[in-house]
Structure formats: structure tokens, C-alpha cells
Amino acid sequence: MLFRHGYIEISTSGKGIYDVTSFVHEFVSNAGADSGHLICLCEHTTASLTMLGGVDRELEHDLFAFFERLAPESDDYFHNNTGGDDMPSHIKAVLTLPSVAAAVLGGDLCMGPNQGFFLLEHRAEGQKRKISISFLGTGMTGEAVPFRA
Amino acid sequence: MLFRHGYIEISTSGKGIYDVTSFVHEFVSNAGADSGHLICLCEHTTASLTMLGGVDRELEHDLFAFFERLAPESDDYFHNNTGGDDMPSHIKAVLTLPSVAAAVLGGDLCMGPNQGFFLLEHRAEGQKRKISISFLGTGMTGEAVPFRA
Amino acid sequence: MLFRHGYIEISTSGKGIYDVTSFVHEFVSNAGADSGHLICLCEHTTASLTMLGGVDRELEHDLFAFFERLAPESDDYFHNNTGGDDMPSHIKAVLTLPSVAAAVLGGDLCMGPNQGFFLLEHRAEGQKRKISISFLGTGMTGEAVPFRA
Numbered sequence: 369m370l371f372r373h374g375y376i377e378i379s380t381s382g383k384g385i386y387d388v389t390s391f392v393h394e395f396v397s398n399a400g401a402d403s404g405h406l407i408c409l410c411e412h413t414t415a416s417l418t419m420l421g422g423v424d425r426e427l428e429h430d431l432f433a434f435f436e437r438l439a440p441e442s443d444d445y446f447h448n449n450t451g452g453d454d455m456p457s458h459i460k461a462v463l464t465l466p467s468v469a470a471a472v473l474g475g476d477l478c479m480g481p482n483q484g485f486f487l488l489e490h491r492a493e494g495q496k497r498k499i500s501i502s503f504l505g506t507g508m509t510g511e512a513v514p515f516r517a
Numbered sequence: 518m519l520f521r522h523g524y525i526e527i528s529t530s531g532k533g534i535y536d537v538t539s540f541v542h543e544f545v546s547n548a549g550a551d552s553g554h555l556i557c558l559c560e561h562t563t564a565s566l567t568m569l570g571g572v573d574r575e576l577e578h579d580l581f582a583f584f585e586r587l588a589p590e591s592d593d594y595f596h597n598n599t600g601g602d603d604m605p606s607h608i609k610a611v612l613t614l615p616s617v618a619a620a621v622l623g624g625d626l627c628m629g630p631n632q633g634f635f636l637l638e639h640r641a642e643g644q645k646r647k648i649s650i651s652f653l654g655t656g657m658t659g660e661a662v663p664f665r666a
Numbered sequence: 667m668l669f670r671h672g673y674i675e676i677s678t679s680g681k682g683i684y685d686v687t688s689f690v691h692e693f694v695s696n697a698g699a700d701s702g703h704l705i706c707l708c709e710h711t712t713a714s715l716t717m718l719g720g721v722d723r724e725l726e727h728d729l730f731a732f733f734e735r736l737a738p739e740s741d742d743y744f745h746n747n748t749g750g751d752d753m754p755s756h757i758k759a760v761l762t763l764p765s766v767a768a769a770v771l772g773g774d775l776c777m778g779p780n781q782g783f784f785l786l787e788h789r790a791e792g793q794k795r796k797i798s799i800s801f802l803g804t805g806m807t808g809e810a811v812p813f814r815a
Binding site: 552556567568569570571573574575579580583587617620622627628632653 | 703743745746747761763796798799
Binding site for chain 2: 369403404405407418419420421422424425426427429430431434438463464465468469470471473478479480482483504505506
């Protein structure tokens with residue numbers, strides 16, 4: 369049985385969609401993973417990790433315009449320790465996802481051809497974000513290489 | 518260690534709730550799974566996979582009426598490559614789930630007596646949908662049978 | 667390979683956020699878990715399990731005020747077998763999470779320093795709630811102890 373764990377670390381520049389799909393593929397490949405389970409967890413509660421497809425500037429615009437209508441920053445919140453975008457960011461993160469689980473089969477991630485892994489940044493200011501990523505299953509023949517995005 | 522992977526494939530007839538619970542049980546049984554982890558992932562970004570209970574026509578009606586109020590198709594969206602229901606479907610899928618993870622214990626899925634696995638179709642037109650399903654853990658004695666829903 | 671499964675059982679006193687983080691840590695420790703995957707599943711469809719951070723009375727108030735605006739109990743729903751909070755509770759549960767998956771590394775849960783595991787109770791009345799929790803991976807040296815929260 370093979371277990372490998374690493375982190376994907378990215379710096380965001382404020383609200384938006386950040387594609388981390390290539391880091392996930394790189395981790396699976398560097399881990400020497402053959403077949404098993406992959407778990408990714410966004411280690412923050414004002415950002416989220418999800419799967420999206422067909423992402424372009426229009427989709428990003430529409431999604432964040434929707435989020436703003438859903439939980440407007442102009443509303444009054446009691447929890448506002450770190451600014452007016454604090455509580456709305458928590459709300460948006462609770463409604464999206466901290467963790468995604470997927471299968472790996474013969475070294476390939478089992479996901480739709482148009483699917484990818486995306487971090488959603490909900491805070492107005494840029495942040496350093498960390499995604500825990502791990503594989504448990506069988507390994508390919510050959511030495512596994514430690515991974516750090 | 519036993520790893521088994523398969524697909525649940527269903528054809529939807531447009532927006533609605535589709536019960537895939539029996540396919541999930543069938544996969545666990547056919548996989549010869551004893552105890553370990555099950556991961557299901559909906560390989561699409563305008564449909565989702567979730568757990569629901571007490572599903573009837575009233576619940577389906579109320580849930581989709583809620584979705585329509587939440588992200589109306591009559592709103593203007595910039596991302597509308599494949600119709601007015603394109604972006605609202607992405608929004609609804611982001612707010613629900615691509616993947617569900619559960620435990621299997623002694624061949625049985627650990628879930629509530631009223632819980633089941635359901636695909637939510639968000640597109641107006643019927644679609645072919647694929648759910649990746651996999652088990653990692655220990656196997657029952659006896660030969661595991663390849664699975665395809 | 668080590669597989670351990672248990673339940674976290676709590677009694678809620680109606681709508682609110684219930685911290686179960688210490689039970690999750692206790693399970694990992696009692697399971698004798700070294701490195702692998704942890705999966706938690708809320709076995710109900712009118713409560714949910716999610717990760718939050720910085721939880722205080724203000725955040726709890728704001729989150730549930732948001733939920734009430736999102737799916738008001740005063741709205742008319744066709745599915746109302748068990749009261750006016752029945753369907754809104756299903757809606758809120760579908761929008762949050764039944765299951766969370768995370769990695770364990772060297773006996774420690776891989777999650778953010780401010781993250782924790784929380785059950786969200788959506789029903790007005792107090793309920794008995796059960797969370798399935800399981801670990802699959804490698805064990806520490808020494809005997810694993812059966813767990814029940």
C-alpha cells in the first residue's frame with residue numbers, strides 16, 4: 369500500500385477562480401500512484417476547493433456576481449473581525465466545498481474530460497492558500513518522488 | 518487490499534432528482550467489498566451527486582423551485598455558450614456536490630436508514646451522465662466480479 | 667493496513683453549530699491511526715457536517731440568519747410532512763455537506779490551524795444525530811482501541 373501526502377500552495381490576488389488542476393495531476397504522477405483514492409482539502413474557511421468545467425472569464429464573472437447577490441458584503445453582519453468581506457466569505461465557503469475526493473485508476477484521475485480542480489478565493493485581498501493533497505492505494509513500479517507544489 | 522472501480526451511467530430526462538442508491542449498493546456487493554472507503558464522483562459540472570432522504574414528488578418540486586429562485590434562468594449571464602440554463606446549472610452544481618465519500622463496514626454502506634445517493638440534473642434537456650465509483654479496503658473471501666451499472 | 671470505524675453521537679438542542687472537532691481527534695488517536703484517509707459522514711438529511719473556523723456566537727447568528735433568508739420557513743412548501751422547517755432543512759443540508767474527507771499524517775489530521783469539524787442542525791427541535799467516522803491507512807505500533815464517542 370502506498371500513501372503519499374503533499375501540499376499545493378498558491379498566492380491569490382483576491383476574489384476569483386484559481387485553476388490548480390495541473391498541480392493535482394503533477395502530484396498523482398510524482399507520487400507514483402497507480403490505483404486508489406485521492407483526497408484534496410482546502411485548509412481555509414474563507415476559500416474553497418471545488419470542481420468546475422468550461423471555466424472562462426464570463427463564468428468567473430457570473431459566479432462571483434451570483435455570490436455577491438447571495439451574501440452581499442454591504443449587509444450587516446455581527447461577525448466582522450477582519451472586515452466586511454469576513455462573514456460573507458465564510459458563508460460562501462460553507463456553501464461550496466472544503467474537500468474533494470476522487471479515484472485514481474492506472475495512474476489517471478477518474479474525472480470528466482471537462483472537469484478540473486479549482487480554488488475559489490472569497491476574500492477581497494490576496495491570500496496565501498494551502499491545499500492538503502494525498503493518495504492512498506497501490507503504487508506503480510519504481511521509486512516515488514517527494515512532492516511539493 | 519482490494520481496489521475496485523466502476524461507473525454508474527444514467528440517461529436523465531431533464532431537471533430533476535435521480536435515485537442511484539441501488540446502483541451504489543450493487544457496486545459494493547459486486548466488488549466483494551468488506552470494509553473500507555467508497556468514493557463516488559459525478560463526472561459533470563452541470564449535474565451533481567448528493568445524499569437525500571424522504572425523496573418524493575413534493576420534495577423534488579420544492580428543491581427545484583428553490584434552485585430556480587436562487588439562480589433564475591431568466592437572469593442575464595455572460596457565460597451562456599449552450600443556452601440560458603448553462604450558467605445557472607454551473608451555479609447549482611457548485612452549490613451542491615461533485616463527490617460523496619462514505620465508509621463500508623462488513624459489506625454494508627454506513628449511512629442513515631433514510632439516506633440515499635441521488636444525481637441532480639440541472640440542465641433542461643436530458644443528458645447522459647456518468648458517476649465514477651470506487652472502493653478501497655479489504656475484500657470478502659471469494660472472487661470479485663467486474664462491475665458496470 | 668488498518669481500518670477503523672466508529673460513530674460520533676450527539677444530541678442537539680435545535681438549530682445551531684455544534685463543534686465535534688475533539689471527537690474527531692479522539693477517534694484518530696484511539697484508532698491508532700498513523701497515515702491515511704479519514705472520512706466523516708453525517709447520517710441525516712436535515713443536518714450537515716462541514717468545516718468551519720473562527721466560530722463564535724456572532725458567526726453562528728449570521729450563518730443561521732443567512733440560511734433563514736435563503737430558504738424561509740414561512741414560505742409555502744409541498745413537502746412538509748414533519749412541519750414547516752422540514753423542507754427548508756433539506757434545502758440547507760443539500761447546500762452544505764454530508765461528508766468530509768481529510769488526510770492523516772503521522773497521527774495528525776491535515777487541516778488548517780483554524781479549521782474544525784462542525785455539525786449544523788437545521789431542524790427547530792433538538793435531535794439525536796450520528797456521524798459515521800472511519801480511518802483507512804497505516805497503524806501506529808501498538809494495539810488499537812475500539813472507539814465510541
